Amino acid sequence: MNQAPHTMPSASHHSPVMLVTGSAKRIGAAIVRAAHHKGYRVIIHCHHSEQQAKELATELNHIRANSAAVVVADLTIVNDSAALHVFVKDIIETFGQLDVLVHNASRFYPSPLGNIDHAQWDELFLTNAKAPLFLSQALSPYLKKQRGCIISLLDIHAHDRPFSHYTVYNMAKAAHRMMVQSLALEMAPDIRVNGVAPGVNVLPDSASDQAIDDKQQKSIIDAIPLQRVGRPDEIAHSVLYLVQAKYITGEIITVDGGRSLTLAGGHIS
Template identity: 80%
Template sequence: MTQKTKNIQPLVRTNDPVMLVTGSAKRIGAAIIRAAHEQGYRVIIHCYHSEHEANTLANELNETWANSAVVILADLAVVNDTKALAQFVQTIMQAFGQLDVLVHNASRFYPSPLGSIDQSQWDELFLTNAKAPLLLSQAFYPYLKTQQGCIISLLDIHAHDKPFGNYAVYNMAKAAHRMMVQSLALDMAPDVRVNGVAPGVNILPEADSDQALDSEQQKSIIDSIPMQRIGKPDEIAHSVLYLAQASYVTGEIITVDGGRSLTLAGGS
């Protein structure tokens, strides 16, 4: 269970809020980091496999505002070990001495067709999409409570009544994460607010991934979206930043999907 810290330097501005985003070296996570940084947040970029991208992002942000971004490298499986989790929390809290916003963005996503579902798929998909968000929320709750902070989870429009075909384990894990948001909103009130953002197609799979889509598949998806385009990571980040500042909103899940959930009845 690797944990490494990069770019932690002496602080200059100590009154600015701090946001931790899991899985934030690139794509939607990086967009959230950039948007938060632009609004005056000090940011903690968490990653596991994308250390180079994370360090590049942190260096860029620190050039515009010194000592404002750090990188924490860790496997989210730290939640399976009490001592490792405690060390992870300590490492995070040493970065800036406080935590105001925790964003659960890290996620694994791949199909699990009936007949091929196995224990490893269950463990991995539930770890990143349900177990780690819950145990990290619990571990950071005392620090978030001190700051009267908040938790924001990245969910999925398919986590509620519209399952992806052949993605049973992922669907179940995201549905559990959605219920976590609503449950913790009750359990952590009034000290910590807990909300979620449910994207639709706001970013396409990477071209070299096993989930890559060809042009015909992309056109089919766009045709199914009332707004007639793929969403942008910045549009997710905008909603996350709104929820970070919406002091009387808790237990809510904002759908950011260009209207796709209005026309989607489950399936691919």
């Protein structure tokens, strides 16, 4: 039986707070759910997926009142210092603090040579490199106050094994990987910075322009030593491990079922 609102357990004002960008669904939502299960108050950031974000917050607030909130923003706010200031103010005013920042928001699509344009460059670098850096910088005073941490969602193709036809994405994720290592040095000892590099952990939505057919799916699974696609909750588990690993910084955990061992770069499948 559902509890009445007035009998719901309420989130403690002492509970740590986690912000996850792009967390209305898929891997981001899995991270939010896992953190909430561990007692975190969570801030669900979204841009276009506001309805899913609100549904997720309602679900979590039903479990524990006043424990989840939604912040809607286009990450182009990082190009406008005034807009970024308002975003940071909104984040901190939500629960009064910030302990963990998870960079999950990302755009992913091909940019074959001969058709690369400035719009692709701007969008892919914005979500996969520029926004993570400027958000980290803007939120660092609050993370420092809590001796908190930053976790970045990267990609096994961001280091030495690029996707063919995804040059701009590869470059942007490689930049993000270097950001993790650079900020780990600059922010120590007050803020730890680490990353998680998924392999094939979520297949593209069947209705998206990146959808893959059954034959492609089988080809992908056959190339993974553990012979299955990973699950979003397995990424979330690694994120929460790094949050709790107080003597780890500048590290990137690969979560790919062994795919990196058999991958020499090339096509997405």
